[in-house]
Amino acid sequence: MAKPKSKLKNALNRQLGKDPIRDKLKKISRRQPKKRESIGDEKKEVEEWEDAEEEDEDDEEVPELVDTSKNTSKTSAAAEEIQDKDEEEEEDEEDEEEEEEDDEDDEDDEGDEDEDEDDIALSDIDDDDLEVPDLLPHQKLTINNHSALTQVLERIALPLSSLPFVEHQSVTTDAPVEIKDVDDDLNRELTFYKQALDAVNIARKKLTKEGVPFSRPTDYFAEMLKDDEHMGLIKQKLLDEAANKKAAAEARRQRDLKKFGKQVQFAKLEERNKAKKDTLEKIQVLKRKRQGADTEFTNESDMFDVALEDAVASSGRKDKRDRDPSRASRAKRQKKDQKYGHGGKKRFSKSGDAESTADLSGFSAKRNKSSFAAGKKKRPGKSKRASAR
Amino acid sequence: MASVYKSVSKTGTKAPKDEEGTKKNKQRVLVLTSRGVTYRHRHLLNDLVAMLPHGRKDAKLDTKSKLYHLNEIADLYNCNNVLFFEARKRQDLYMWMSKAPNGPCIKLHVQNLHTMEELHFTGNALKGSRPILSFDATFDRTPAMKLIKEVLLHVFGVPKGARKSKPFIDHVLSFTIADGKIWFRNYQVSEVEAPKKTDDTDAADKPKSKKSSEQTELSLVEIGPRFVMTPIIILEGSFGGPVIYENKEFVSPNAVRSEIRKKKAQRYNSRTEEKQRLETKRGELGLEPGRPKGELDESVLFA
Numbered sequence: 001m002a003k004p005k006s007k008l009k010n011a012l013n014r015q016l017g018k019d020p021i022r023d024k025l026k027k028i029s030r031r032q033p034k035k036r037e038s039i040g041d042e043k044k045e046v047e048e049w050e051d052a053e054e055e056d057e058d059d060e061e062v063p064e065l066v067d068t069s070k071n072t073s074k075t076s077a078a079a080e081e082i083q084d085k086d087e088e089e090e091e092d093e094e095d096e097e098e099e100e101e102d103d104e105d106d107e108d109d110e111g112d113e114d115e116d117e118d119d120i121a122l123s124d125i126d127d128d129d130l131e132v133p134d135l136l137p138h139q140k141l142t143i144n145n146h147s148a149l150t151q152v153l154e155r156i157a158l159p160l161s162s163l164p165f166v167e168h169q170s171v172t173t174d175a176p177v178e179i180k181d182v183d184d185d186l187n188r189e190l191t192f193y194k195q196a197l198d199a200v201n202i203a204r205k206k207l208t209k210e211g212v213p214f215s216r217p218t219d220y221f222a223e224m225l226k227d228d229e230h231m232g233l234i235k236q237k238l239l240d241e242a243a244n245k246k247a248a249a250e251a252r253r254q255r256d257l258k259k260f261g262k263q264v265q266f267a268k269l270e271e272r273n274k275a276k277k278d279t280l281e282k283i284q285v286l287k288r289k290r291q292g293a294d295t296e297f298t299n300e301s302d303m304f305d306v307a308l309e310d311a312v313a314s315s316g317r318k319d320k321r322d323r324d325p326s327r328a329s330r331a332k333r334q335k336k337d338q339k340y341g342h343g344g345k346k347r348f349s350k351s352g353d354a355e356s357t358a359d360l361s362g363f364s365a366k367r368n369k370s371s372f373a374a375g376k377k378k379r380p381g382k383s384k385r386a387s388a389r
Numbered sequence: 390m391a392s393v394y395k396s397v398s399k400t401g402t403k404a405p406k407d408e409e410g411t412k413k414n415k416q417r418v419l420v421l422t423s424r425g426v427t428y429r430h431r432h433l434l435n436d437l438v439a440m441l442p443h444g445r446k447d448a449k450l451d452t453k454s455k456l457y458h459l460n461e462i463a464d465l466y467n468c469n470n471v472l473f474f475e476a477r478k479r480q481d482l483y484m485w486m487s488k489a490p491n492g493p494c495i496k497l498h499v500q501n502l503h504t505m506e507e508l509h510f511t512g513n514a515l516k517g518s519r520p521i522l523s524f525d526a527t528f529d530r531t532p533a534m535k536l537i538k539e540v541l542l543h544v545f546g547v548p549k550g551a552r553k554s555k556p557f558i559d560h561v562l563s564f565t566i567a568d569g570k571i572w573f574r575n576y577q578v579s580e581v582e583a584p585k586k587t588d589d590t591d592a593a594d595k596p597k598s599k600k601s602s603e604q605t606e607l608s609l610v611e612i613g614p615r616f617v618m619t620p621i622i623i624l625e626g627s628f629g630g631p632v633i634y635e636n637k638e639f640v641s642p643n644a645v646r647s648e649i650r651k652k653k654a655q656r657y658n659s660r661t662e663e664k665q666r667l668e669t670k671r672g673e674l675g676l677e678p679g680r681p682k683g684e685l686d687e688s689v690l691f692a
Binding site for chain 2: 196
């Protein structure tokens with residue numbers, strides 16, 4: 001059911017001796033009486049004009065059928081007429097759909113024909129039809145004139161098969177390039193890259209066969225597509241990017257170190273405390289041992305321990321002081337200077353600062369946890385004290 | 390350098406192709422824009438001109454309606470191709486490619502364009518070296534695309550012996566069809582010495598130049614620019630004549646923009662509609678604010 005749709009086809013027909021416009025006019029005049037019979041027939045007939053070009057016999061029959069039905073309905077009420085109209089429109093729609101289907105079927109056969117038959121030209125559609133939006137498959141009239149395209153191509157085409165490859169240097173891929181998702185940048189660019197790389201490999205083979213220089217010798221200098229200034233900018237940008245990356249990595253490392261450094265510092269302090277405790281314990285043990293050797297009171301030695309020690313120490317100190325009085329006085333002087341003056345800031349010397357606040361050397365979690373009374377040494381009972389005395 | 394060029398070009402002419410002399414690929418392209426292009430369009434044009442040694446750049450064309458004047462200009466400069474960029478509304482770029490005296494003429498919409506300058510690719514090539522053109526096989530599927538491929542070949546392929554062309558080949562232009570659009574890419578061909586396993590055995594006695602060119606490994610570095618073209622129509626003549634192809638799928642950027650604007654306007658419309666509906670509903674229920682209080686009003690009854 002091909003219809004004349006384009007001016008091109010009209011022109012073609014005219015050349016062949018047909019005049020579609022005159023034909024149309026003739027047919028209109030022939031069907032004028034029928035038309036008066038019923039308004040609804042108009043559309044049918046328009047379709048028939050379209051079909052008229054190739055199927056003259058058919059269109060004589062179809063309207064007859066419709067006409068008889070019309071004649072019977074002529075007597076019915078106005079409301080029924082309207083209904084009929086609606087029905088007709090529906091029929092039209094169906095017809096259109098059928099046509100489209102037919103066209104699609106034909107397409108394979110008529111691939112070489114002038115036009116794609118998919119679409120209905122705007123000029124071929126009646127005004128009444130325009131009221132029904134469903135009847136317009138495409139608002140735009142599509143043109144794809146295959147014969148004209150191929151003819152034009154033949155006119156301008158280079159004879160690629162006869163020309164040596166150097167003349168055109170064009171490579172077409174063997175299989176069409178498939179890109180599944182156009183929005184997937186990485187894969188898309190990769191397929192482009194592959195296509196280009198394949199082309200270059202093929203081209204190089206062909207060019208070397210034809211004895212054409214391909215690669216540029218290293219000592220050939222000439223003006224480049226991008227000048228040195230531009231390349232400098234690109235290089236600078238690359239360098240900057242690298243530097244930025246490095247700086248970011250360094251900053252991250254520093255941050256991590258800082259986080260970790262606090263733990264290190266704490267561990268160090270802990271260690272120092274532990275060492276201090278250890279040495280003190282050792283000293284204590286040593287003292288006990290010595291005391292155990294000297295005196296018989298091993299159990300209650302603690303009581304005397306301190307006094308004895310003091311006595312020993314004081315005697316020792318006294319000895320020292322006696323031996324070197326100037327040194328002792330100097331130490332005193334030093335202490336006093338530290339306390340009262342001679343250099344340094346005097347105010348707030350005893351008040352706490354950040355350092356002292358952060359200093360946790362005097363703090364022991366164990367002692368803090370233990371109850372207030374438990375921390376103190378218990379006083380021995382009265383009898384023990386008496387016996388000790 | 391001149392000696393190098395001479396020696397190379399001599400070896401080129403030694404090939405026994407000259408005697409045939411049947412048909413030569415002779416192309417000259419007139420490159421110009423319309424008025425009203427933005428700086429990016431201009432830069433793209435400059436990039437393309439730098440890549441086309443057989444191109445002739447001309448001043449901007451004043452008119453947008455009488456494009457057939459381009460044929461005369463092309464004739465003036467002995468050009469048989471015209472590459473004309475038409476800017477609309479200072480944002481949309483259309484590319485016309487035409488075979489000058491008698492067509493055909495192809496109109497394309499250029500999108501997603503990025504010039505060489507803004508892309509910061511590291512690739513570079515000789516100015517005026519002849520590119521290898523790589524086409525997707527999808528071009529051969531429909532006659533329209535076949536025609537477009539041919540015209541692209543004429544416009545972007547630098548003919549042999551073009552005036553300012555260089556004798557070596559160091560870049561490749563690739564045209565791919567994806568999503569109904571033609572994607573343009575420009576790569577540098579960089580050669581890297583292949584591992585020297587085979588070199589030691591038989592490189593000694595054979596001519597070095599041939600050997601080395603075969604044994605290098607090729608890789609590509611992108612140069613730029615990038616753009617995507619959507620074919621719109623093909624005219625039989627050059628800037629005139631009947632339309633022989635029209636792309637049904639092409640949606641004009643104006644339509645896209647108006648659609649966006651409409652959608653925006655729709656929001657306001659729906660809001661006001663909703664407001665009105667609420668008002669009428671309230672009126673029907675007798676809840677409008679200025680209503681006089683009756684005896685049976687709740688506030689009166691339960692005062």
